[in-house]
Amino acid sequence: METLNLLMQGFATAATPMNLLFALVGVVLGTAVGVLPGIGPAMAVALLLPVTYNLEPTSAFIMFAGIYYGGMYGGSTTSILLNTPGESATVITAIEGHKMAKAGRAAQALATAAIGSFVAGTIGTALLVAFAPLVVKFAVSLGAPTYLAIMVLALIAVTAVLGSSKLRGFASLGIGLAIGLIGLDPVSGQQRLIFGQPLLIDGLDIVVVAVAIFAVGEALWTAAHLRRKPMSTIPVGRPWMGRQDWKRSWKPWLRGTAYGFPFGALPAGGAEIPTFLSYITEKKLSKHPEEFGHGAIEGVAGPEAANNASAAGTLTPMLALGLPTNATAAVMLAAFIQFGIQPGPLLFEKEPDLVWALIASLFIGNTLLLLVNLPLAPMWAKLLRLPRPYLYAGILFFATLGAYAVNLQAFDLVILLVLGSLGFAMRRYGLPVLPLIIGLILGPRAEEQLRQSLQLSGGEISGLWSEPLAIVIYCIVVVVLLLPLIIALVRKARGGRPSTLEEVTMGATPEAAEHHAVHRSAGTRNPQDTENATENKEKV
Amino acid sequence: MSVVVGYIPTPEGEAALERAIREARSGGTLLVVVNTSRGDALVDQRFIQQQQAENLARRLEAEGVEHLLLQPLRGHDPAEEVLEAAREHHADLVVIGLRRRSPVGKLILGSTAQRILLQAEAPVLAVKA
Numbered sequence: 001m002e003t004l005n006l007l008m009q010g011f012a013t014a015a016t017p018m019n020l021l022f023a024l025v026g027v028v029l030g031t032a033v034g035v036l037p038g039i040g041p042a043m044a045v046a047l048l049l050p051v052t053y054n055l056e057p058t059s060a061f062i063m064f065a066g067i068y069y070g071g072m073y074g075g076s077t078t079s080i081l082l083n084t085p086g087e088s089a090t091v092i093t094a095i096e097g098h099k100m101a102k103a104g105r106a107a108q109a110l111a112t113a114a115i116g117s118f119v120a121g122t123i124g125t126a127l128l129v130a131f132a133p134l135v136v137k138f139a140v141s142l143g144a145p146t147y148l149a150i151m152v153l154a155l156i157a158v159t160a161v162l163g164s165s166k167l168r169g170f171a172s173l174g175i176g177l178a179i180g181l182i183g184l185d186p187v188s189g190q191q192r193l194i195f196g197q198p199l200l201i202d203g204l205d206i207v208v209v210a211v212a213i214f215a216v217g218e219a220l221w222t223a224a225h226l227r228r229k230p231m232s233t234i235p236v237g238r239p240w241m242g243r244q245d246w247k248r249s250w251k252p253w254l255r256g257t258a259y260g261f262p263f264g265a266l267p268a269g270g271a272e273i274p275t276f277l278s279y280i281t282e283k284k285l286s287k288h289p290e291e292f293g294h295g296a297i298e299g300v301a302g303p304e305a306a307n308n309a310s311a312a313g314t315l316t317p318m319l320a321l322g323l324p325t326n327a328t329a330a331v332m333l334a335a336f337i338q339f340g341i342q343p344g345p346l347l348f349e350k351e352p353d354l355v356w357a358l359i360a361s362l363f364i365g366n367t368l369l370l371l372v373n374l375p376l377a378p379m380w381a382k383l384l385r386l387p388r389p390y391l392y393a394g395i396l397f398f399a400t401l402g403a404y405a406v407n408l409q410a411f412d413l414v415i416l417l418v419l420g421s422l423g424f425a426m427r428r429y430g431l432p433v434l435p436l437i438i439g440l441i442l443g444p445r446a447e448e449q450l451r452q453s454l455q456l457s458g459g460e461i462s463g464l465w466s467e468p469l470a471i472v473i474y475c476i477v478v479v480v481l482l483l484p485l486i487i488a489l490v491r492k493a494r495g496g497r498p499s500t501l502e503e504v505t506m507g508a509t510p511e512a513a514e515h516h517a518v519h520r521s522a523g524t525r526n527p528q529d530t531e532n533a534t535e536n537k538e539k540v
Numbered sequence: 541m542s543v544v545v546g547y548i549p550t551p552e553g554e555a556a557l558e559r560a561i562r563e564a565r566s567g568g569t570l571l572v573v574v575n576t577s578r579g580d581a582l583v584d585q586r587f588i589q590q591q592q593a594e595n596l597a598r599r600l601e602a603e604g605v606e607h608l609l610l611q612p613l614r615g616h617d618p619a620e621e622v623l624e625a626a627r628e629h630h631a632d633l634v635v636i637g638l639r640r641r642s643p644v645g646k647l648i649l650g651s652t653a654q655r656i657l658l659q660a661e662a663p664v665l666a667v668k669a
Contacts, residue, residue, distance in 0.1 A: 036582075037582065082582075082583065084582075226579075226580060226615075228579055228582075228613075229579065229587075229613055230577045230579055230581060230582065230583055230584035230587045231582065231583055231584075231589070232583060232584070232585050232587070232589050233583050233585070381583075384581070384582045384583035385581050385582075385583050385584065385585070386581055386582075387578070387580045387581045388580050388581060388582065389580055
């Protein structure tokens with residue numbers, strides 16, 4: 001009951017005309033960046049961070065929430081009409097959705113994706129409302145050692161479970177943690193990694209790092225691959241669904257939501273695994289299994305719902321524990337820090353207005369997204385005709401302006417350039433960006449918990465596992481690290497039978513797999529996402 | 541000796557192509573079809589994909605004209621590519637399609653057709669849809 005009251009208050013805050021306007025700006029921007037491959041919601045939020053300095057935090061977060069959900073909607077449009085998944089979570093949508101579009105059913109594919117996203121997003125947000133306060137209640141009773149263990153789990157899981165190469169993942173995580181160390185030791189005040197440069201004493205501004213890695217890195221990477229054979233989108237009218245489509249879609253929507261939310265809420269769930277699981281389930285349960293691989297509507301409805309439900313799920317650990325598990329959540333967490341709001345379990349208690357307005361705005365944003373996406377899908381597809389030099393020049397301009405505006409310090413531009421080159425190099429050599437940004441944001445907070453645990457135990461290292469829950473979590477960390485090895489060994493012993501998933505993604509739709517390979521070489525997608533996408537085919 | 545046509549899959553482009561086929565057949569010369577894109581956008585509907593290119597080739601074969609389909613992607617203006625193809629193949633006729641442009645549109649965007657008309661060394665035939 002109390003939760004409901006708080007939520008209603010949240011709606012009251014979020015539904016003021018000004019905040020509704022911010023929500024609208026957010027969903028429009030989010031859809032736009034979702035449609036354009038290579039530009040994601042994480043980059044959009046990072047670029048907007050400096051701009052929102054003078055805004056009310058609540059308004060800023062309402063806009064960010066719109067961008068976060070909008071990115072998911074936009075990604076499916078591109079997947080269906082162009083067969084270029086904007087991110088790894090929409091790879092499956094591309095497989096069936098593009099086939100549907102080719103068969104002249106683009107309107108239905110877009111409709112089931114948008115309505116499914118709406119259904120899943122709304123149910124997912126409702127689950128967030130139900131579960132987040134419970135998680136918080138549980139979390140405030142935890143001590144520093146358990147927190148440290150949870151953060152270690154998140155860091156390891158994001159690095160080891162997602163992404164293709166563990167070595168590259170850990171290299172990226174290491175870079176992130178190292179960048180997070182720059183500055184003064186919070187306890188002793190000792191200088192760390194500043195190389196005699198007094199301007200580094202305050203540490204690197206997270207905004208500058210995020211803008212450099214996401215915006216400058218991506219812009220340089222795209223500039224290096226600018227001239228490519230243009231593709232053509234499938235022309236489409238206004239999305240709509242017939243009676244039969246509704247009948248075949250509603251169950252996959254609900255099942256996809258059931259897969260998506262728990263995986264998103266886990267520290268390393270991500271959106272890829274639930275979308276794959278949903279696809280397999282729909283294929284098994286479908287009355288029209290022969291259509292799979294040739295454009296089955298269930299194969300779009302289920303994964304799209306799973307994708308959006310997982311986006312809602314990701315917000316549970318982000319808001320309740322201060323644990324980001326995807327890039328956009330990480331940048332949003334950076335935004336909390338920028339506004340001087342301490343993320344973590346106390347967030348619900350200290351900033352109830354902000355949190356509940358944010359959650360209420362997720363419901364509002366989701367509805368706005370349906371209204372913006374359903375009738376306007378053909379218009380969004382036109383965005384893909386934008387000449388990219390203009391687009392990326394604009395991004396670089398905004399990135400530079402933003403990085404300078406943070407501290408009005410020319411030195412930040414040097415950092416922007418150096419880290420932008422780093423972001424470019426990471427894309428060039430296939431290092432995932434996500435572990436870096438999560439390491440950068442969680443690293444200093446994990447250190448704080450580590451120092452606190454050690455202070456409590458008087459420097460005894462055994463203090464790190466002084467709580468039973470911490471031991472359990474460290475066991476999970478070990479399992480996460482060892483499981484892939486064990487699976488690989490078992491499979492080798494059995495003689496390497498291809499798994500169901502491989503059959504689904506490779507066997508059933510060789511053309512789609514081929515397509516992805518083509519896009520990969522064309523460099524039209526974020527390399528990290530491509531890595532993830534191809535990885536999912538190899539790994540499972 | 542050849543006929544060079546700038547082709548895009550629109551009514552104007554089709555009109556130009558049809559006329560160019562007639563001209564090439566009556567003159568018994570090579571027909572050079574130029575379809576190009578600057579290649580800087582992710583999607584360019586004016587650039588024909590493999591499937592469409594195959595259909596086009598079949599159609600030209602059926603028409604019985606000796607033909608050559610050029611799809612250069614060098615980041616150049618379409619006008620430049622047509623002009624260069626005309627120079628290279630010693631065109632005795634360049635065929636282009638014209639579309640209606642609003643005065644404002646003409647002011648903001650340069651006209652490909654205008655550049656070809658002014659700079660081509662061969663006679664230019666401008667066709668309306």
